[in-house]
Amino acid sequence: MRGRRSVGDAAIAAATVLAVCCGAWLLHSGGETHAPPQPSPAQAGAASPDTGSGGPRTGPRDPLHAAALALAPSPPDRIRIPSIRVDAPLMGLGLTRNGSLDVPPAGRENLAGWYEAGTTPGETGTAIVAGHVDDADGxxxxxxxxxxxKGSTIEVARRDGGTALFSVYAVEVYDAKGFPDEKVYGPAARPELRVITCGGGYSRTTGYRGNVVVFAHLTGSR
Structure with a gap:
């Protein structure tokens, strides 16, 4: 499957972990008492089936949240996650000169970004959203x-006036050295969403050791 990704997706898979876990993403005080919450093993997902060797992933079956039909491409403008009180605008993200995914400005704590050269949230494929876990001020x-x-709803307001509704089916944390790029960024046969931030423990010398990744799929729209 590695050879079937676009150049942009391959570049993200190789370098995103480095891009989103440096500099302004460090904890305000550097103390473990302020560490953000980490997902429990109970929130991990089952292995995602695919259509065969190198085939597109479909994600696990979810009898409570059936997959919805894909939407036409449209850039996203805002992401809302009611259960954790997220309501933030989205900016487009590209790649840095070294090929890693860029990140929103460190001083904009309530701003997230989406990889605008990839899939738009709601269309078939894997859409990527990233944002800071903290900055120098908290x-x-x-x-x-x-x-x-699992089961939480993510709402993505789109520029076409509609809102794509995603259901979370896994929340996992990965160490930077073992980040599963194919699982996170690989192609999908249905509309999928990944929301990524830093996590996996914290070191005063190196910052966050990995990433928290939310896996969700489209279950409706309005």
Whole structure:
């Protein structure tokens, strides 16, 4: 499957972890008492089936939240996650000169971004949203992402006037050295969403050790 991704997706898979876990993402005080919540093992997802060797992923079956038909492409403008009180505008993100995913400005704590050269949230494929967990002044937009639970709803307001509704089916944390790029960024046969921030423990010398990743799929729109 690695060879079937676009150049942009391959670049993100190789370098995103480095891009989103440096500099302004460090804890305000550097103390563990202020560490953001991390997902429990109970929120991890089952292995995602696919259509065969190298085939597109479909994600696990979810009898309570059936997959909805894909929407036409439209850029997203805002992300809302009611259960963890997220309501934030989205900016477009590109790649840095070294090929890693760029991040929103460190001083904009309530701002997230989406990879605008990839899939738009709601269309078939894997859409990527990223945001800071904290900055030099304290918690940022995705500080509580690790507290999200299976079955939670993510709303993405789109520029076409509609809102794509996603159901969370897994919340996982990965160490930077073992980040599963294919699982997170690989192609999908249905509309999928990944929401990413820093996590996985914190070191005063190196910052966050990994990433929290939310896996969700489209279950409706309005």
């Amino acid at each position: 918690p940022a937009v995705f500080y509580r992402l690790g507290a999200l639970r």
